[in-house]
Amino acid sequence: MRFALSEDQKLLQDSLTKALADLAPLERVRRFADDNEPSAGDIWAGLADLGLPGLLIDEEHGGLGLGLLEAALAAEALGRAVAPTPFLGSAVLAPLALKFGGSAGQQARWLPRLAAGEVTAGVAISEPIAGARDGAGVAAQGGRLTGKALFVIGAEGADLLVVADRTGGLHLAETAEAVEAMSTIDATRRLTEISFRDTPAQPLAEPPAGKGALHRLRDAAWTMLAADTLGAGEAMLEKAVAYAKERRQFGRVIGSFQAVKHLCAEMAAELEPARALVWYAAYAFDHAPDEAPLMAAHAKAHTSEIGRFVARTATEVHGGMGITDLLGLHYWFKRIGLNRQLLGGPERVRETAARLQGLAA
Known part of the structure; x- marks a missing residue:
């Protein structure tokens, strides 16, 4: 093979x-x-x-x-x-929700x-995956939704909403009582808070089948966030190496200093095996579904940790320039930071991995 x-x-x-x-x-x-x-x-x-x-x-x-x-x-x-x-939301999670439960x-x-890209979709699945907070959570009864969903992905200007209720059932809604922007560190993507008040919605698969569909969405989302972090980390490493080759100090490019070489080598050593992990998690989703939940959890948790290391180290290689707006390095730094926490931080995801392996009480 x-x-x-x-x-x-x-x-x-x-x-x-x-x-x-x-x-x-x-x-x-x-x-x-x-x-x-x-x-x-x-x-x-x-x-x-x-x-x-x-x-x-x-x-x-x-x-x-x-x-x-x-x-x-x-x-x-x-x-x-x-x-x-x-x-x-629109190209991954919404199509998969319709595939599994529509x-x-x-x-x-x-x-x-x-x-065709004619419509876009937002996805509200955070509470049953990462845990509810601030009284959030959506209840479904009689084809109606009531409650509040936080950290909704891609809902700003969306034509369709895929919503998970507290039991893990999935629903399609075309309207909401209110859609408000949430403040996050990542300005390149916008999350929203959505309120429902007896809002009409069409059910997708009902629990327990619906919960299985939600878990498939979770696995896909974790894998996609891991891949996004991988790409952002690769970009930060490339920028650090390029800067080290041109920035001069004490009459030499800083890339000739052993300490800077080690920083770049450490970033590369963390990223390279992560690529295989992320790619296999994505492959398993379609071709080894029994392995997919655990591989998605490993990919999300591991890239969350190494992403933070790469973001910090690449910024250090840039020195004071790394924290200025001039280079724009902060866009990648903050994107990695949001990926780390979205739909569950690494601690929570590792707990899920432990449960999947029967290693948690």
């Missing part, structure tokens, strides 16, 4: 990386993040021309019919560019429009 990316997979990631260099250069990211632009629709429209929104949607509904490994390669490229897109009618209505 050949354990490597296929030529098509390499081409997919390379093409996306090149497209993002034009669609989402750092100055475009700055405008979205610092000028508080309402959306980055131009970036998503450009990616839609490449078929990215339909990556996981079957060909019958207008998509490409690819797997989570291809989605992870895309997430890695998006993290490398710190691109502000609704990829996680009726034929729901799939026919939404999947072609999601694949």
